[in-house]
Amino acid sequence: MPVERILAPGLYLVATPIGNLEDITLRALRVLKQADLIACEDTRQTQKLLNHFGIEKPTISYHEHNEGGRAAELIERLAQGARIAMVSDTGTPGISDPGFRLIALAVERQLEVVPIPGPAALIAALVPSGFPLHPFSFRGFLPPKSGARRRALDEIRESKQTEIFYEAPHRIREALEDVVATLGAERRVVVARELTKIHEEFLRGTATEILAIANARGELKGEIVLLIGPAAENAAPVPTLSVRERVDQLMRDDKLDEKAALKKIARERGISKSEAYREWQLNKYPREASSASDPTSPPTPSSPLRSPLCRPRACLARRISPWHSSSPYPSPSSSEIPFRQWRP
Ligand code: SAM
Secondary structure: OOOOOOOOOEEEEEOEOOOOHHHOOHHHHHHHHHOOEEEEOOHHHHHHHHHHOOOOOOEEEOOOOOHHHHHHHHHHHHHOOOEEEEEOOOEOOOOOOOOHHHHHHHHHOOOOEEEEOOOOHHHHHHOOOOOOOOOEEEEEEOOOOHHHHHHHHHOOOOOOOEEEEEEOHHHHHHHHHHHHHHHOOOOEEEEEEOOOEOOOEEEEEEHHHHHHHHHHHOOOOOOEEEEEOOHHHOOOOOOOOOHHHHHHHHHHHOOOOHHHHHHHHHHHHOOOHHHHHHHHHHHHOOOOHHHOOOOOOOOOOOOOOOOHHHOHHHHHHHHOOOHHHHOOOOOOOHHHOOOOOEOO
């Protein structure tokens, strides 16, 4: 039996699920069990989580209205050697949630601050969005009033990165109208809804297309992340062409050579040059992809034909079936859990 590690004094920033309770990490559970005290955005909300996992611990509220005084109080306890876990209602504490003041004070006092990583809606939305994964910018909630919202959107008119916002469901239609008005009908957007829950959905398209969907449905319910694609990527931010087709297009239209075309595609799609090259080879010579050399990197003397893409993990990743068709994990039974909103 592994020996449970003892928790050292410090402030533990514990990420909790954004909907699906299976997303709690083993480490988060251990830290919550071993902490002296759990500082919560809403003690009743966190109590549901603790009950579900059979954790009995004292909790204390820490929210936007008492942050000032409570932060000073918790800092004193930390200075005396307490182990305090901080959680928000969902996701990563401090991300559009209370936490920053306590974290900043603890850092200033040179107290131990320990991340316990886990879910954050912005990352869950970004990765499958199809937009470049870096650079990206997370800007929290859009302003609720249209004037301020349009000014905020105007700031990203020429943005070359993926822009991520949190938005409330009752404001998403207005926000999309403002995106159309400020950034143009053709700007690419993704609305990521109800992530990790039973009604999880990604709506991808131009701002007008997604606005039309929202209008047709009357409303878009649930929790929402709004992603706006880079201005320069309007033509093809969500790739519709294969790498080979895009290489051909760039060579034909932009007069680029293969190497320059692959470099550009890698930038457009937020992938490495090697990854772009591998996709290109796969489209071009499906059987020989793993043994071809990469024109974007010089051949090594010891293995002139070996592509850096053919690292064992890269090759394996192409062969294994998707997790959902062969998952070794049983689906959660809704009778076991109080939250029925899980995505299987
Ligand atoms: N701390 C959280 C995190 O790490 O993502 C964010 C908390 S913030 C108060 C709540 C907002 O996050 C929601 O209004 C929504 O924009 C986004 N959000 C949280 N959970 C979500 C989910 N399951 N699906 C989509 N968006 C979500």
